[in-house]
Amino acid sequence: GNSVTQMEGPVTLSEEAFLTINCTYTATGYPSLFWYVQYPGEGLQLLLKATKADDKGSNKGFEATYRKETTSFHLEKGSVQVSDSAVYFCALSSRTGANSKLTFGKGITLSVRP
């Protein structure tokens, strides 16, 4: 079945540091890939997505590239801010079914220090 593996957390960075959060997946066919973010006290929000190999999703300075050869979708940001402190979830949606249900990783907590 489908699965998503995220690097272990939590991650603590200083403001303006470079961020990489690793995500790898196992899926049949050609899934769509996503990063969701959950800010303190708020619901899950879609951060970015990529629907086919080599696509790059980007939003709010975050980027992730769909790498089919390494089955990865690592999240990067060149300069993090305190406001980026949140829990980040990597997820996939299989194209083999039409239900579009999401399979999530465990999530990783990012804390950014001023």
Add this chain to the structure above:
Amino acid sequence: DTGVSQDPRHKITKRGQNVTFRCDPISEHNRLYWYRQTLGQGPEFLTYFQNEAQLEKSRLLSDRFSAERPKGSFSTLEIQRTEQGDSAMYLCASSSWRGRGYNEQFFGPGTRLTVL
């Protein structure tokens, strides 16, 4: 606010009691999903509806769980004879599916259930 809403936001109950949660999706979204999130884990799919039809249920959804979407609008999730292992955040999401591709799921704030 026209986002997904869930009620109640928090529920504390005693083991063995029944609980019911409600989800109101974004207006005119034809798909509605339920997920469960336990501490330190990502959300796990439970079930989904397209309009009023329940099209898939996860193996996580035991016989004590039932979900309905009677008129294709709001949905309810009922848990009968609650157990301590049911303690979790229950998330609802909705999307507008047009027959192909992926349509973004918009999540509600969740209902946090604590079973004592």
